[in-house]
Amino acid sequence: MFSQQEPIPIHHEAVRILVLGGSWFVGRAVVREALRRGEEVTLFNRGRSIDPPAGARLVRGDWERLEDLDRLAARGPWDVVVDVAGAVPVVVRNTARALSQAVGRYVFVSTISVYRDWPYQPVDETAAQWDGDPDFDPGTRHWDPDAYGPLKVGGELAIRREFGDSALFIRPHVILGPGEYVGRLPWWLKRVERGGAVLAPAPANRYIQPVDVRDVARFTLDLVTANATGAFNVATPIGRDTYGDLLQACRDATGSTAEFVWVDEAWLAERGVREWTEIPIWRTLPTAWAMNTDKARQAGLVCRPLRETVADTWRWMREGGVPVAHERAAEHGMSAERESELLRVWQDSRRGP
Numbered sequence: 001m002f003s004q005q006e007p008i009p010i011h012h013e014a015v016r017i018l019v020l021g022g023s024w025f026v027g028r029a030v031v032r033e034a035l036r037r038g039e040e041v042t043l044f045n046r047g048r049s050i051d052p053p054a055g056a057r058l059v060r061g062d063w064e065r066l067e068d069l070d071r072l073a074a075r076g077p078w079d080v081v082v083d084v085a086g087a088v089p090v091v092v093r094n095t096a097r098a099l100s101q102a103v104g105r106y107v108f109v110s111t112i113s114v115y116r117d118w119p120y121q122p123v124d125e126t127a128a129q130w131d132g133d134p135d136f137d138p139g140t141r142h143w144d145p146d147a148y149g150p151l152k153v154g155g156e157l158a159i160r161r162e163f164g165d166s167a168l169f170i171r172p173h174v175i176l177g178p179g180e181y182v183g184r185l186p187w188w189l190k191r192v193e194r195g196g197a198v199l200a201p202a203p204a205n206r207y208i209q210p211v212d213v214r215d216v217a218r219f220t221l222d223l224v225t226a227n228a229t230g231a232f233n234v235a236t237p238i239g240r241d242t243y244g245d246l247l248q249a250c251r252d253a254t255g256s257t258a259e260f261v262w263v264d265e266a267w268l269a270e271r272g273v274r275e276w277t278e279i280p281i282w283r284t285l286p287t288a289w290a291m292n293t294d295k296a297r298q299a300g301l302v303c304r305p306l307r308e309t310v311a312d313t314w315r316w317m318r319e320g321g322v323p324v325a326h327e328r329a330a331e332h333g334m335s336a337e338r339e340s341e342l343l344r345v346w347q348d349s350r351r352g353p
Contacts, residue, residue, distance in 0.1 A: 014038055014039050014040045015034075015039045015040065015079050015080065015224065015225070016039075016040045016042075016077070016078040016079045016080075017034050017039050017040065017041050017042070017078060017079065017080055017081075017082060017224070018042045018043075018044060018072075018076070018078040018080070018081040018082070018099075018103060019031055019034075019041060019042070019043050019044070019081075019082045019084065020044050020045070020063065020081060020082070020083045020084065020085055020086065020095065021043075021044075021045055021083075021084045021085035022043035022044075022045060022052065022056070022084065023043065023045055023047075023051075023052060023324075024084075024085070024179070024181060024324045025175070025177075025179045025180060025181050025213060025323070025324070026084045026109055026175060026213055026216060026217065027043075027082075027084035027085065028053075028179055029177070029179070029213045029214050029216065029217035030082055030084060030217040030220060030221065031043065031052070031053055031056055032053055032217070033214070033217040033218055033221055034221055035053060035055045035056060037221065039221075041055070041056040041057065042056070042057045042058075042059060042075070042078065043056055043057070043058050043059065044058075044059045044061055044063070044072050045058070045060070045061075046060060046061070046062050047060045059072055059075055063091055063094070063095050064091060066094060066098070069094060069095055069098035069099070070098055072098070072099070072102075073098045073099055073101065073102040074102075075102075076099070076102030076103060077102050077103065077104075078102065078103045078104070079103070079104050079105070080103060080104060080105045080106075080107055080224050081099055081103040081105070081106050081107065082107045082109070082220065082224070083095070083106065083107065083108045083109065083155075083159075084109045085109075086108060086155045087148070087151055087152060087155065088137065088138065088141065088151060088155075089132065089133060089134050089135065089136045089137070089151060089154030089155050089157070089158055090135055090136060090137040090158075091137075092108075092134075092154070092155035092158045092159060093134050093135060093158035093161075093162075096158055096159050096161075096162040096163065097162055100162045100163065104166070105163065105166050105167070105168065105224075105227075105229075106159050106162070106163045106166070106167050106168070107167075107168045107169075107170065107220065107223075107224060108155060108156060108159050108167065108168070108169050108170070109170045109172070109216075109220070110152050110155070110156055110169050110170060110171045110172075110231075111148065111149065111152050111171060111172065112171055112172065112173050112233070112235075112291055113148050113149035113152060114129045114130060114132075114149050114152050114153045114156065114171060115127045115128070115129060115130075115149070116128045116129055116130050116149075118287075118288070118291075119283055119285050119287055119288035120285060120287060121287055121290075122287055122290035122291070122292060123233070123290070123291055123292065124233065124291075124292035124294070124295070125171070125230070125231045125232065125233055125292075125295055129149075129153050130149050130150040130153045131150065131153070132150050132151070132152075132153030132154035132155075132156065132157050133154050133157075134154050134155075134157040134158035134161055135154075135158075136151070136154050138151065142327065143326075143327050143328050156169055165229055165230075166229055167229060168223055168224070168228055168229050168230065168231075168232075169230070169231040169232070170216065170219075170220050170223075170232055170234055171231055171232065171233050171234065172211055172216050172233075172234040172235065173209045173210065173211055173233075173234070173235035173236075173289075173291050174208075174209070174210040174211070174235075174281060175210070175211055175212075175213050175216055176210045176211070176212060176213065176309050176310075176313065177212045177213035177214055177309050177312065177313055178213070178214075178312050178313050178315075178316035178321060179213065179316065179321065179323060180213070180313065180323060181323035181324045181325075181326045181328070181329060182326070182328050182329060182332065183280070183323070183328070183329035183331075183332040183333070184280035184281050184332055185210075185250075185280075185281075185309075185310065185313050186313065186317060186323070187280050187332050187333040188246070188247070188250050188280060188281075189250050189253065189254060189310070189313065189314050189317065191333070192247065192250040192251050192254055192256045192258045193254040193256050193258075194256075194258070195256050195257055195258045196258060196259070197258075197259055197261050197343055198247070198258045198259065198260050198261065198339075199261055199263055199279075199334070199339050199342055199343050199346075200243070200244075200247055200260040200261060200262050200263065201243065201262075201263060201265045201268055201279050201282045202262035202263055202264050202265055203243075203262070203265075204242060204243055204244030204247075204260075204262050205242050205243075205244060206242060206243045206286070206289070207238065207239050207240070207241065207242055207286070207289050208241055208242065208243055208246060208281060208289050209235040209236045209237075209238065209240075209241070209289045209291055210235075210236065210241075210246075210281065210306070210309070211234055211235050211236055211303055212303065212304050212308075212309040214304075215234075215301070215302065215303050215304060216234055218302075219232075219234060219296065219299075219300065219301045219302075222299075222300050223299065226299070228299065232295055232296045232299065232301075233291050233292060233293050233295065233296055234293065234296050234301060235291045235293050235303075236293075236303040236306070237293065237297070237303070238289065238290060238291070238292070238293075240303075240306075241306045243281070243282070244260075245306055245307070246281065246306060246310070247260055249306055249307040249310035249311070250310055250314075252307065252310075252311075253307075253310050253311045253313075253314040254314060261343055261346070261347075263342070263343075263346050265282070265284045266284070267346065267349075268342070269284055271342065271345075273334075273342070277331045277332050277333075278332075278333070278334050279334060280332045280333065
């Protein structure tokens, strides 16, 4: 269900990679790409989700348990650990501490949300971050969008404390592609397939920067191979893709005859339509899509066309792809009844008295 390229010829000693998680979305893409390159891959997770791809070794365990982390460390060494799932500082701290003598480098998939001024200001890797505590435990493991950024900062700080300047931080913008469990692009694809009048947030030419999960994985492993350190923002270039491009790609992929009704975004906001979730990937602030990625592009980041991401995601869905169940998926999308009512009121307001 996931498209794969042919294995590349191996002319180097395989890199020993430990992936924390590895069975969901970003992690699964990292594992598949690493195996395609001929690397030696070990996964550490509870084994409750998707089975690991052929060729990867699975170590079962729960990183909330110190004894499991110690047992994992004893299975090393590895050249690098790639942490795609760390979101609780105290857990990241314990993991980094346990692995400090078992791995050479720590790679942490972080987020654009670490930047304090996003989405209100453009950001690059030097932008101010939230305050974070590397020893903090929020006492819950439920998703909290307001806490997500500071928690990730805490994770970064915990890793820096254990691994110093050898750490590598990947800070992506919105990630889309086959296997997405958050539900942004799958919701849009299903809605456009249904056809009819589709409420779309104007302007259609609003630039967006979603990045394909496979490009995130490829770039991360390129940096691993290059022994890169520090932080890298990862997104498509500013000004390349628009919201209109996204929805047109959904229409083309599904073969739908849907008609997009571009509704003024200020009007939508006045009526309480929730940005980012009720209409997925929609933000009224242009600065939400002003993530500077010059550093990553200079380091070799290449982002495939948005239409390819959309088409491949639709193909994955049509072929029976099922994402890992997650509470965030319930946040995304608008009911047909609410959409119809908004469209009716909008169209009435256009007709005048």
